[in-house]
Amino acid sequence: MTIVNVENLVKRYSDVVALDHFNLQIEAGEVFGLLGPNGSGKTTAINCMLQLLSFDKGSIELFGQPMAPTRYDLKRRVGVVPQEIAVFDELNVRENIDYFCGLYVDSGAERAKLVDEAIEFVGLQDYVRFRPKKLSGGLKRRLNIACGIAHKPELVFFDEPTVAVDPQSRNSILEGILRLNREGMTVVYTSHYMEEVEQICSRIMIMDHGRSLACGTQDELVRMVSTGEKVEIEVADLSREALGALDSLAFVRRVEYDDKVLKLLCDNGPHNLASVLGLLQERNVAFGRVYSEPPTLNDVFLEITGKELRD
């Protein structure tokens, strides 16, 4: 079942096109990653889906129904964890979670149970009476998450929830998101951290300048690009002639030899490594350790957008 269906979404801020005929389909049960550099339109896309922003063109459907600012029935099924910490400084941890959960759940008894579960889920049991100012950055992020998921939504938007978080808290957050997914929540996860998206997302969309550049599973994305494996070989001595021979191989896109390490960037192909090693043996070039690495999401991103992910 398609949970999110966005078609031809256009959003302009004066002359700047934040979303340019943006399309997105997310199926139930997915952990969907929106990957893009800062300013690529990820947050704008989420805000439009949540009807926090008006848009110039296009359509948005959630749970198979048109989404609108007044579709409170649909909003009730959605949770959001914004990029910034969105809590009240005057309320303590428990009161904050209770407030945001109370926007969705009227029953006090049911809410109390859900709040307890959310506190336990994010591991803030020891801090329930703390006000946000007393919490560390990581704990605040956990509180931010608890406020967004306490009412057990069917669809949760996580907008860069790990920005400025230490590695330990980041792992904890990512594991938590996977757990939520296992419990049945569909997750939309935006980030500009490649490794996070690789770690948790079942499908990924790469976007930049408000456009969807590629979408699929990680394997599908890797297959979409011509970048193949990266080969590194320790070579004590390599003649210019041998280097030229390597460079002339059809599948080699780039070759470098520096500090006794030979680096080759190859196109996709089944026997790249064997061919390279065969050539070195033919020319009696002695070599030591050999490393071969398949293309990463970073390579995909680099090839698609022509640039590194900005931080």
Added chain:
Amino acid sequence: MQVFKTAIKSFFRHPIYLLVYVVWLSCMGLFMGMSVNELPADEYYERPSVAVINRDEGELAQALESFLLEDVDVVELADSERALQDAVMQQRAHYIAIIPEGFTDSFLSTVRAGDESALPSIQTVETSSAAAIVMMDNLANEYLNVARSYALAIPDAGVSEIVERTGKAMGHEADVRVVNIDNGSSFSGGMMLYLKFASYTLLLSIAVCSALILAQFGRDEVRKRNLSSPLSVLSTNLQLGAACLVMMLICWAFVAALGFAVYGGRMEGMSPGAVTGLLGALLCYALFGLAFGFLVGQMTHNELIMNAAANITGLVLSFLGGAWVPLDLVGEPIVTLAKFTPTYYYIEALNSSFEATGAALPAGALANMGVVLLFAMALFAIGLAIGRLRLARMGAWNGSSTRALSRPAA
């Protein structure tokens, strides 16, 4: 009611504002009011210091001396030029009467001879123009006029008889009773000062607290979270409005209750209309404070700026309105400027309310309260416009937009 409860909770989580702006400032106004010198009319009597130098041994002169020295602070003065100069210089006596030698005989003979132009007089020195001193002079003249009347009316009466009759006549006292008329005139001046000062207290406390509540919910991140929830914008705004209103009523009730509790004992003669008018004027000004807080809350979420804006505006408005300095003492340009401030009309409403004699409010008080409310409405409208403008700039749905539904893909 989540928003309402949380807003009220937020309000009470800032006890320092309540203590400083509501309690402390109210107490300050109270102390200022208490510093006003208020003595009940029946307890008031200014005793002048009087000296009489009597150079006549006659019976009339002695009687006049005794009369002048009744109910005054008697100052003993030597009958010398130097002593008189010193007394005047040092203001030891406010009123000095000198009865010349042979005054009694000369007075009676001249009166009975019908030669008014030769009538002897007593010399007087007045070192002050206070009412009590003028009164002393009037009393001395009156005594001699009465004595003259008896001397003319009873030609064969001796000095003793004239003195006795004059003493009796002057001893008559009118039966005076102090009555509080229902026009509020007996009402405490201290309360008036307290209520004027309350313009600052109310504006500051209500504006800062309401701006703070609105800012909590107006922060972009929290606002987005609220907007993405099933709670409607209308419901959120209504709950926020209700919370601000409750907070305003708490501040208003505290300020009013404190004033009436402290000065209530001196309000016996006040009409119900006057009391209603005072409370109404306070309430109108509190609403103005709320509108100002709404405006500030739309413009900034920074606590420091909120405090600065409310403090500076409160001080300026209170000064211009006449809360600190009576407008009679300032120049015409300031008075003209004051008429563009709500505080001016608030204080006018207070003054009009004091004059209420019955259960009904004077029309002047109602009109002035209306002007204060108009100021409040104007600020509220500006605040709304700023809020809308900000949302429009962000490209956000504004809650009442007609573009509520997603459009079909082109």
